[in-house]
Amino acid sequence: MYILYTVITSLVCFLILKWMKRRRYCTDVKRLDGKTVLITGGNSGIGKETAVALAIRGARVIIACRDVDKAQKAVREIKARSHNVNVVYMELDLANMRSIREFCTSFLQKEKRLNILINNAGIPSVLDWTDDNFSMCFGVNHLGHFLLTNLLLGRLKESAPSRVITLTCDNYKYQKLDFQDLNYNLLPFFTYCRSKLANIYFTQELARMTDGKGVTAYAVHPGYVQSNWTCHFSILFRILMQVIMFMFFVPCELGAQTVIYCAVSDTVTDNNGGYFTDCRPATLRPFAKDPGVAKKLWEASERLVRLA
Numbered sequence: 001m002y003i004l005y006t007v008i009t010s011l012v013c014f015l016i017l018k019w020m021k022r023r024r025y026c027t028d029v030k031r032l033d034g035k036t037v038l039i040t041g042g043n044s045g046i047g048k049e050t051a052v053a054l055a056i057r058g059a060r061v062i063i064a065c066r067d068v069d070k071a072q073k074a075v076r077e078i079k080a081r082s083h084n085v086n087v088v089y090m091e092l093d094l095a096n097m098r099s100i101r102e103f104c105t106s107f108l109q110k111e112k113r114l115n116i117l118i119n120n121a122g123i124p125s126v127l128d129w130t131d132d133n134f135s136m137c138f139g140v141n142h143l144g145h146f147l148l149t150n151l152l153l154g155r156l157k158e159s160a161p162s163r164v165i166t167l168t169c170d171n172y173k174y175q176k177l178d179f180q181d182l183n184y185n186l187l188p189f190f191t192y193c194r195s196k197l198a199n200i201y202f203t204q205e206l207a208r209m210t211d212g213k214g215v216t217a218y219a220v221h222p223g224y225v226q227s228n229w230t231c232h233f234s235i236l237f238r239i240l241m242q243v244i245m246f247m248f249f250v251p252c253e254l255g256a257q258t259v260i261y262c263a264v265s266d267t268v269t270d271n272n273g274g275y276f277t278d279c280r281p282a283t284l285r286p287f288a289k290d291p292g293v294a295k296k297l298w299e300a301s302e303r304l305v306r307l308a
């Protein structure tokens with residue numbers, strides 16, 4: 001009797017977990033021959049899986065990474081898995097504005113096209129400062145990609161129709177932006193939530209500014225994914241998270257599906273500036289759709305990265 005009870009309970013738990021982890025696959029089979037894709041942080045996790053999928057569809061894939069050894073290893077793996085030799089890496093540290101500017105100069109010299117920019121790289125909830133004294137989450141996740149996208153915007157327009165896909169997170173809803181303290185760096189989880197909320201406003205304002213110019217923008221929540229983000233934390237936290245991730249999080253291949261969907265689907269263009277998860281548009285909390293805040297953040301970001 002006891003054994004039967006244990007088996008039934010385990011089976012029910014297994015089915016509940018399987019149901020919780022259900023995600024859609026991108027079923028659009030569009031090819032990307034002749035298109036150039038740039039993926040920040042493409043050496044790891046969701047970014048690497050996205051790179052493999054888009055290389056399989058025939059795109060030229062450039063992964064922008066801060067660590068040359070990891071980048072070289074990832075390029076070898078992406079080429080082998082996709083059977084596409086048109087995969088390269090370029091060095092980029094999003095925690096350093098000079099590195100971003102140098103990257104863009106080099107990219108614009110070498111690459112004549114940019115059809116899909118995927119702002120994927122990200123730092124989880126850590127308290128640290130970038131080389132330019134921005135809080136690490138806000139600096140890398142938002143400001144770094146803000147500067148990168150702006151410096152590449154001309155090439156995106158020349159390559160129209162083109163897309164900018166920015167990875168955000170459902171956790172955006174736990175915080176609001178404080179314009180008196182955009183570099184908030186107190187509670188690690190909240191710094192991450194704010195940076196991911198900034199990704200959403202950035203996408204909306206970018207879509208508004210490039211409306212009718214052939215560039216569209218999408219924000220993607222990939223789900224909760226078994227990637228390498230725990231490497232920034234202590235060994236104890238990592239062990240705990242491995243168990244939690246195994247139970248509740250999805251593999252990177254599944255986490256990449258909505259990014260792939262936004263890169264290839266023709267229907268997403270009806271939702272320019274939209275927020276997507278699980279291969280479909282999703283609803284944002286009302287405060288995250290405020291065009292006034294989006295514009296204000298854009299202008300503040302321009303000042304912070306000295307763009308204007």
Ligand SMILES: NC(=O)c1ccc[n+]([C@@H]2O[C@H](COP(=O)([O-])OP(=O)(O)OC[C@H]3O[C@@H](n4cnc5c(N)ncnc54)[C@H](OP(=O)(O)O)[C@@H]3O)[C@@H](O)[C@H]2O)c1
Binds near residue numbers: 047065067122169
């Ligand atoms: N995993 C999740 O559950 C989840 C949920 C919601 C949203 N997201 C978002 O998904 C995106 C991808 O994350 P992931 O889960 O795939 O994590 P990941 O495996 O840790 O990948 C993050 C990537 O970003 C790169 N990166 C970090 N700081 C950088 C910098 N200063 N300059 C250049 N590259 C940098 C990392 O490079 P290194 O390898 O050199 O560290 C790595 O390639 C992130 O934006 C994250 O916020 C993830």
